[in-house]
Amino acid sequence: MLKDFREKRNVMRIACLHTAQSNVAVFDSAAKALGIGPTVLQHEVRADLLAAAERSGVLTAQVSNATQQALLSLADHADTVLLTCSTLGPSIEGLAKNTSSVIIRADEALARAAVRANTQGGKIVVLCAIQTTVEPTSRLFMHAAQASKALVEIRLVCGAWARFKSGDLTGYLAAVAEAVDRAYLDGASVVALGQASMSEAASLVTTSSSPLTSATEGLKAAVEAASRHVKSGS
Missing domain, CATH: 3.40.50.1860 (Rossmann fold)
Incomplete structure (x- = not known):
């Protein structure tokens, strides 16, 4: 059972949307500690999204829409998409109907x-x-x-x-x-x-x-979601 899980864990595709370049290394390190293979994660960094939210002081509809588009783009090539920025987290609400991939929040x-x-x-x-x-x-x-x-x-x-x-x-x-x-x-x-x-x-x-x-707990949840996605053949 454990061997099967490890094999599945390392064939799945998990895409991470970050708002800080330094978080790429943070999640790669957490993935390594969890035994997730180096080819499983892909990263996209959109520092502009957090910067826009900071300027406004809140998550605006415009920033939320831009975040949703970035997530959906990643979902086209991943079993699970992990949004790692807590400021942008509410943006995922309502996205499930727009993709067969699973989009989750690390927080x-x-x-x-x-x-x-x-x-x-x-x-x-x-x-x-x-x-x-x-x-x-x-x-x-x-x-x-x-x-x-x-x-x-x-x-x-x-x-x-x-x-x-x-x-x-x-x-x-x-x-x-x-x-x-x-x-x-x-x-x-x-x-x-x-x-x-x-x-x-x-x-x-x-x-x-x-x-x-959130790096460790988010990746654990992403692995579980991606495993279900791979098993279902979606």
């Missing part, structure tokens, strides 16, 4: 994983670095936690995004890791890194628990 997979991991019924703390993702991330996690009655707190890591945009990736990841440590010390039972760009901060955390990342 939605993260939210489901956080609720599953919260076995003690404690507080889930979700960290965000950019203001434009706070509202959609909050809505997503609150919805995922409804059935479990889990408490969810969204925290913005102040100043982190400015470091990221200035190219100070080391400072950015250090700030995120510090926020993770603080959340655990404040009593969080689960900490989730709400943006894919935060993923590598997990290795810098000094508390005993590691945060969940």
Whole structure:
């Protein structure tokens, strides 16, 4: 069974839509850790989409439509398309009827994983670095936690995004890791890194628990979806 799964996992096609070039390496690294072959993932980077949302302060209809077109284009050549940007996440709503491929959100997979991991019924703390993702991330996690009655707190890591945009990736990841440590010390039972760009901060955390990342959880969900797609012969 395990051998069959590994074989299927490495013949499927998963396309990732990113809004930061650095996330290509983040997802390639997560894929390698999960045993996903190097030929499975394909990447497209559309930094212009996030930049447009930042200028507007919200996800506008124009940016949402452009995101949908990019996702549908990738879906023509993939079993599953993974949208890795949490700011653009709501753009996938209603796309299922337009393609036979599966289009999923990395942050939605993260939210489901956080609720599953919260076995003690404690507080889930979700960290965000950019203001434009706070509202959609909050809505997503609150919805995922409804059935479990889990408490969810969204925290913005102040100043982190400015470091990221200035190219100070080391400072950015250090700030995120510090926020993770603080959340655990404040009593969080689960900490989730709400943006894919935060993923590598997990290795810098000094508390005993590691945060969940959208890169790992998103790819797990993408593999499962692509496996079903390949099995169905769609």
